[in-house]
Amino acid sequence: MKALYKSGPQAGLELVDRPVPQPGPADVLIRVITTGICGTDLHIQSWDKAAQAMLTPPVIPGHEFYGEVAATGDEVRNVTVGDMVSGEGHIVCGLCRNCRAGRRQLCIHTVSVGVQRDGAFAEYVVLPESNVWVHHEAITPELGAIFDPFGNAVHTALTFRLVGEDVLITGAGPIGLMAVAVARHAGARFIVITDVSEPRLALARTMGADLAINVGTTSVSEAQRSLGMKEGFDVGMEMSGHPAALPDMIRNMNHGGRIAMLGLPSSPVDIDWGIVVTHMLTLKGIYGREMFETWNAMSAILQSDARLHAAVSSVVTDKLPAAEWERGFDLARQGVGGKVVLDWTEI
Structure with missing residues (x-):
């Protein structure tokens, strides 16, 4: 062969x-x-x-x-x-x-x-x-x-409750893009995704993101203001692995916010642990898929949601x-x- x-x-x-x-x-x-x-x-x-x-x-x-x-x-x-x-x-x-x-x-x-x-x-x-x-x-x-990376997106996106929540996703690579569609399927209110690639940000808008921002020119806090958000994001999904992404996400979370981390940092990350403690944030590492609950969820949501099926396929x-x-x-x-x-x- x-x-x-x-x-x-x-x-x-x-x-x-x-x-x-x-x-x-x-x-x-x-x-x-x-x-x-x-x-x-x-x-x-x-x-x-x-x-x-x-x-x-x-x-x-x-x-x-x-x-x-x-x-x-x-x-x-x-x-x-x-x-x-x-x-x-x-x-x-x-x-x-x-x-x-x-x-x-x-x-x-x-x-x-x-x-x-x-x-x-x-x-x-x-x-x-x-x-x-x-x-x-x-x-x-x-x-x-x-299906393997789609499973990463589903595992990450469904780690925390999303119904009515405001979601920040850092990194519009394929998994981040699919996470947008899953978060929309799961009932999130506002979904903001960040990257520096304009083609990928354009793809994110077709996946259901409310805002897809280039962090080279627009800050996450500016995105919050443009959406009329009074407090921070409820759920964060760090998909990029960029060392600046997680600290910026932490600064923009609501008190009690929850962060799922899939991206592997490319270098050491300097986190303000004082914010994590005083804002009572939850950080959870995500690796791969849950065996096989994630696989069941993947197949079920593709079968039940034609829009998500088309978005993930794209x-x-x-x-x-x-x-x-x-x-x-x-x-x-x-x-x-x-x-x-x-x-x-x-x-």
């Missing part, structure tokens, strides 16, 4: 021939149709410090995908050949305290697909049956390829043949559009 391969500890990837992986007794072999390019994949391609800290090559990267079940192991019971699927990219041990308590997203022995084991930038990928998500509703290959702005993966990575790295998807039926 063709696969994007990280052969060793150096920058770059190669499109090469690799053996088709063989499923074990409890595994599923999936023929990959589409894959999304994630920030993690960009780190792996660059072989920067973040990549060096998370994996040891060789490995096939890629963890956002949509495909068709090609074969199943003898112990597989609920997934059948021909099913159209995506997959949870965090494989857990099942035996640690959190796993046994049903909190699998908190497993201390998590292995990540496309990082610590071969992933989906290939014609075939193998996953345990327990990690396979079968799409029972009609899902396009493009939308199926971004986050995919570029689809390229897998053979053009280098151009796809370049587009993703520019950070001005939405999600980039590779088509593995065209190599």
Whole structure:
């Protein structure tokens, strides 16, 4: 099979021939149709410090995908050949305290697909049956390829109650954009999103944001005044990882405000803990998706809300043949559009 391969500890990837992986007794072999390019994949391609800290090559990267079940192991019971699927990219041990308590997203022995084991930038990928998500509703290959990051958006957005609340989202990347649509679906009053990319801010307005502001020219406090807000934001979602984003968000929260943090800071963040304490703010870290409550919520809201379905689908702005993966990575790295998807039926 063709696969994007990280052969060793150096920058770059190669499109090469690799053996088709063989499923074990409890595994599923999936023929990959589409894959999304994630920030993690960009780190792996660059072989920067973040990549060096998370994996040891060789490995096939890629963890956002949509495909068709090609074969199943003898112990597989609920997934059948021909099913159209995506997959949870965090494989857990099942035996640690959190796993046994049903909190699998908190497993201390998590292995990540496309990082610590071969992933989906290939014609075939193998996953345990327990990690396979079968799409029972009609899902396009493009939308199926971004179920993983859509899950990040849903997990983050639904962490705190949103009905009637004023929401601030920092970072209009694909996950931040999808979080706008989820917050609108969940009943938020005002939704403000920040970025410095005008194309992404334009996309955010189509997703349902009341204001999409360029923080290079407009402050968050100015946005509050333009909306007639008398107090601060009730819920914050930090999606950018920019070191200035969280401190600015904290300064603009209402007393008792709640912040969900998904963005990984690119450098140390200087937080005014006095505000956190005296304003009684709640900060909660978010990683991945809840297994599998988030997946259930994702499918349900897509099925029940046609507007949200269309909005989330529109986050995919570029689809390229897998053979053009280098151009796809370049587009993703520019950070001005939405999600980039590779088509593995065209190599």
